Amino acid sequence: MSWKYFSVNDLIKRRRWLYPLTSIVVAISLCLGTALPSPAIDWFPILIRGAQVLQLSNISERQEVELGRQMNSQIVGSEVKLSRNPEINLYVEEIGQRLVQYSDRPNLKYTFQVVDNDSVNAFATLGGFVYVHTGLLKTAENEAELASVMAHEIGHIGGKHLLKQMRQRAVASGVASAAGLDRNQAVGIGVELALNRPRSRGDEFDADRRGLKTLSRAGYAQSGMVSFMQKLLQSKQSVPTFLSTHPGTGDRITALKRAINEQPSNGRAGLDKTVYRSNLNALR
Template identity: 60%
Template sequence: METTPFNLIKLIGKRWRYGLLSLLVATGLVVGTPQVAQGFSFFDVLFRGVQVFQLSNMSDEQEVKLGKQINQQLIENEITLSRDGQLNAYVDRIGQRIVPHSDRRNIPYTFQVVQDDSINAFATMGGFVYINTGLMATAENESELASVIAHEIGHISGRHAVQQMKQRAIAQGLLSAAGLDESNAVQIGVELAVSRPNSREDELEADQKGLDSLTKAGYAPIGMVTFMEKLQQQGGSPPSFLSTHPATGDRITALKAQINNPTQGDGLNAQVYQRRTQALR
């Protein structure tokens, strides 16, 4: 006789039949939805122990766990981390100085230097921030570098990667009634880290949050403006760090309107910065 879920019930004692039957009925309701058919079934969750994320109310613990997995995939397949201990320690020191002044200081943050000459920086969920050596070499002082780090912390504070993951999962038909399974979440997280599809609203919010935390951390806020101006004035196509909407000029104008004392604070000594980043020269 073919073994089916309902034949299986007959083989089980009476005391368990009604509980199992209820579970199977509930499972049928979930599996019967079109979204689940495109993603994964409830049986996967039940019998394979698949981790499922509800993106609308993902906890900090879940986000950090997912961020660690995305980070591991990035390191193994997409990026090369710098082995210079001093550069990594320097970036981490700046980042950890800013974190206590952000809107989201209750999760651990990891700051890493990527060995890449392109002018880039990005962040993934769970507190992971990446700064390219090319961007560090382009910055003139610590305030400019700190402004980029603060901006990326702003993306994490705004939970932009989580919202982007939800949008991408819906577009790819991977979001089920139960949520998004772990393997798909990691894959999408890596895709987002590589493509960095931040919207106009996300960029403006990250600028605002970044400027606020940068200033509260004691850095001169002018660094955020001068760094963007420096990149805007470079010939050829704009660096990918700024290849997003809104236009860089609009972002600079918005930042200037928010700054009261542009040179009040730390990080404007170019000579000190040159010494601390000597390995890049």
């Protein structure tokens, strides 16, 4: 072992910078350890501010799920009314979980919720949150049709379409900085887009493609996705909410038929109308 010796002059030089450093450390300790009066600056939000800024172009799955939870709290708290019917909620949850295991992101923890609203609609946010309106449940003729819509929304999550739109909106509106986007702003943008977004043609084709694969792998009849869109388009009523936010429906039906012809499936699950109606008895 070697030893290093210091002269008196060396020690004096070292103390010149040691004393100021010690003073700074003591000052910080006193500030953190002393109870400050209420008007004092709250340093904690400033210290963690960096953790509240997100880079949406490089977001982790954990951050995505957390954003989805925060969006869900806002949506459920002020935007929609959830169904309190335990039978219907369980039925939709079971269909959803059956689909999830055959989706593009089977390891993601999905949450399926029924919205008490007679409009024909369904939507998804981030991190596995899917919402289905009671109006859509009543409009579908069988479980395969309902499952096709849910698979489509799962497809949006698989393709991270909302996340892409959030990035685009943040940049276009000028709220994204070089450091990223504030978490609260991200949540607000995400909620607005999830509820009112004019979905792009490309995203809808992609969600259809992903959804059809998920539907087929889960054993449901592929025809359910086509028949549900056709039924709504042929309805004499006004265009339902579900389709008004999904452009190019006629072209999508054509693309789905082509995909089914190219990769047909033997799945026939979910076509029994009587069984489906019996499962929805609790809605009456």
